[in-house]
Amino acid sequence: MPTLGDTLLKDLITKEAGETDDPANDIECATLTGSEKQISWATDIRASRMNVVESGCLLFNAPPISQEQSEELMRCLQSIRRAHWWIETRTLGYGQFMLAAFDEGFKAQYVMPPADNTTTHAMLAAAVLTEALLAPAKTRGPVAEVSLAAGKVRVVLIEFDEATNTVLKRCGYRWEAPAWTRQAVDDVVGHRAVEIAVRLLAHGCPVRIFDEALRQRVVENDYEPESPRRVEVSTSKKYSTKFHLLWTLDANPVKFKKSAQQLHGAKVFDDGAYVSVSHFEDILDFADQNGFTITPEAQSLIDAEKQKLAGSVKVVAQPKMAECAPPKPALLAVTGEIDAELLDD
Structure with a gap:
């Protein structure tokens, strides 16, 4: 059973014989600050948490994270100095703990210089941050x-x-x-x-x-500004491999929203629209008529769609109308009166 100073996470990690709990043996971590008892307790908690991150285990329905995010999380954990913080967050699930660690870690790295800033290292770090x-x-x-x-x-x-x-x-x-x-x-x-x-x-x-x-x-304000009206390739998972029309920074977004609503199959929002690649000719016309810039990625997608049709025979289709049967003559309305020729003399 876990004892005071341990966490459940610690018991879920299988350790090799002779392996210690302190990740500082392999990873350089910031020196913890606090009372002697707090530091002792927080050291164990930190070891358990960092073992989980290092092992790549996903516990307590933790959200999956990329390698880059995992490395960033480890840097944040290494920089957190307050023993009190480690103790406060010891019962958080992995997902909540990860968010808290990012928040505290970035503050530790970029906002709050180490308390012992009289050292040369701390002074240099503070100077770099200021510069x-x-x-x-x-x-x-x-x-x-x-x-x-x-x-x-x-x-x-x-x-x-x-x-x-x-x-x-x-x-x-x-x-x-x-x-x-x-x-x-x-x-x-x-x-x-x-x-x-x-x-x-x-x-x-x-x-x-x-x-x-x-x-x-x-x-020096040295950059080429991006067009406020442009056609990109969508990076959204929901609308992947579609054209993304953007006008978020334009002074007249309502105008382009109305124009985009005329595009076949367009999914239109206040700040942009998504259009299938099969409608690339409509996109070209829309861009010409409304002054939209086509990004190189979008142009490559257009070229790829054109290539699919290369060598095909263009046909001006004229659908025929089938001949319909002539309509039957309408019956005269019944009035209830007897025709004069049929009346008795």
Whole structure:
């Protein structure tokens, strides 16, 4: 049975003989802070939690996470110093614990420098954080960290903020815990990163960028803005391999919503529409008539659909109408009167 300082998770992990509970033997973790009793208890709890993450086990109906998210979770766990936090969260299910760990870990990494900041390491870390931060003229949103990762722009908000989430959604970002992300081809991914940083600053969010060159581009406003009206390839699971018409940032969204409703088979929303690839000619006409930019990915999809029809014979179809039987003459209405010729003399 688990004893004080243990957790049920700890007993669910099978250990090899001689293996210790402390993950610090293999992973460098932040030194815990708190009373001696708290630290002793929290050390065991942390070991159990980190063993679960390392093993990749999914317990208590935990949501599946990607390798990238698992690595991010481990970094967060390594950075959490407060023994009290580990004790407070010891009874949380894996899913709830994961969300709490992301929240606390990001605060520990980006908001609260270590308590012993008199050390050289802590002072250097604080200096790096300060140097990487760009502040808006007037702050009215959380700190946002912008970075690049393998064809993606990644935005991490230090705390939840509905208004900032809306800005990110309008700019095409999707939530992939623990960050908002957006895919972009290599030749424009830098432009998209700078653009979202500028938009967040304009919204009132301080922006942290550790890449010095990228940060300087934000300061100089050096990027090619994305068209507010464009045709993309959908990245949504529900509407995969469909065209995605976007007008979220346009000044007149109602106009394009009405126009999109005329497209065959279109699924239309206030900020965009999804259209099947088989209607690529309608998409081309729509783009020409409404000034929409077709992204390279969407153009590739159009070209692929055209290729399917290459070599086919075009036919101007003229459906025939079958001859119908002539209508039967209508019977005269019955009046109830006897014809004059049939009356008796």
